[in-house]
Amino acid sequence: MARKILCVAEKPAIARAVATHLSGGSFQTHAIRGNQYVKNYEFDFNFGGAWGNCSVTMTSVVGHLTGLDFDRQYRGWMSCPPGMLFEAPVQETVDQDKLPIADNIRNQAKYAKALFIWTDCDREGEHIGSEVRNQAKAGNARIEVKRAKFSNTESAHVRRAALEPVNLDEYQANAVAARIELDLRIGAAFTRLQTLQLQTVVAALKEKVISYGSCQFPTLGFVVDRYLRVKNFKPETFWGIKVILNREGKKVNFLWRRVHLFDRAVVTMMLERCLTAKQAKVTKVNQKPTSKWRPLPLTTVDLQMMGSRFLRLDSQTIMKVAEGLYTKGFISYPRTETDQFDKAIDLKKLIEKQYPDNAWGQYARELIDGKFRTPRSGRHNDKAHPPIHPVSWVSPNQLNSNEKKVYEFVVRRFLACCSEDAKGKSTEIEIQYGEEFFHANGLIVLERNYLDVYVYDKWESSQQLPNFELGESFEPTEANIFEGKTTAPNYLTEPELIGLMDANGIGTDATMAEHIAKIKEREYVATNQRGSGRTSVQELIPTRLGVALVEGYDNVVTGLPNSVSLSKPFLRKEMELRMLEICSGTKTRQEVVQQSLDMYREVFIHTQRRINMLKDACRKYLVESATS
């Protein structure tokens, strides 16, 4: 009898895709008892080498199988002082709703010679792989464990992954295990401490859960930080000089090199010197070709930021829609940090698939007929997934309106990546007038190239400048002082917040939108619509509670050496660096857990000792609110 190999993917959609490719399309599908999504697919496949022809059962989990929690006696909020949660025993158990899936793996493993793990090729995937392995080993202690390494579900790529399995990366799995333990202990300890302490302070907080999380709090911190900058903003008046020349029927505006100054008397004096000089002299005539670069290949963070801005969908909606487009096989995996295309990927074939489209099919054809350019490469590569791109064409009438928007964006972005930069000619004229320098700039767009398909970028020709000779002198038509006021920054928008989270390593591409939703749910922040119509944006404003928490924690650590406020992203960043050390083998999981716990425990002790600062902040913002 042929040997049996059990294959387990991270999600049902991948199990099905891999089964389709390995079997050539003919396989048997079996439902499993207790879960409507997971299926077992059976077929034969020749793995080559020592394995040869095997009968395969391909199945999946649905994300993580297990969860970590405290031992039962520590789960009640009054069962122990919150600080004990830094040491309380924890246990990993299969989630209640995942029991049938775990059963399925144990049962299937009994008859299998080997287990091939087909989880996503990222850190979490490696940990999910270890969870799968544990179940398989529990069903069959002698089962051999291999891992298929693949980063997309293109047929040839999948088949090669099956023929060249590697081993599970224990380091990466351990890094995730450390992350899970730290998030649980730290999150639960601080959440219980602050909830129990603050609930009694003001009536508004009674019954409320005031959660702390290593990602939620820095996210809140960014919102409050911007809010305070807006609130504390004091407008200042400034003055500048503008010079105008009418020539060849055109009005040229020269801008001051110094832009503006905050002292009116000084500006007046400088203008007088200009006027005294009478003649301005052309000191630079610069004409040079310029270009506007086509965009980089699309990452998740970019999709969320651009999407919020141009498609008017919030980041959670965009991800949900993109997820659906991926599951239906229209676009590639939407969670990726990679902004460079692998050389092996056949971009032209993907472009050809867009020929049937009414809006951009013609553009796709022109690319293939000679305008194709190899995409630029960004600096990120998660080594797991390619940039987001369309994998097949879908007729717009098969999509709902949100799907249409997101799909169109992904396609246009992809075609733009494979296009030539936009080309233009820029002109810069510099003049010296008295002792001051001024300049005027002109732009002529010569070739739009990628701009024709990427309608989200704007690059327009400006008014053409008249001719100037280097060294020539002229008397300006007008020169005078203008006055202005500095304006306050705006409240944070969602795309800006995602950008900050990304830059500071807060959350993953898959969870950033959830953290934002969480701090809204906790009523730490609220949204407000700024402007109306097409130009409106959602802005994030902290509630009184949100401001109180950040101010309270900032006060807790002021004056203490080496302690960083929980509202800042630094602690989380450090945790991330330590996870990387586990991945590279320079630190063990235990070392990292202990070190990180020590760091957070220190902040915890300060917080307990100075809990009044937190309480005072809540009183200050929340009691006043009752009367105002």
Next chain:
DNA sequence: GCAAGGTC
């Protein structure tokens, strides 16, 4: 009643 991370 707590976290963040997978996925449905």
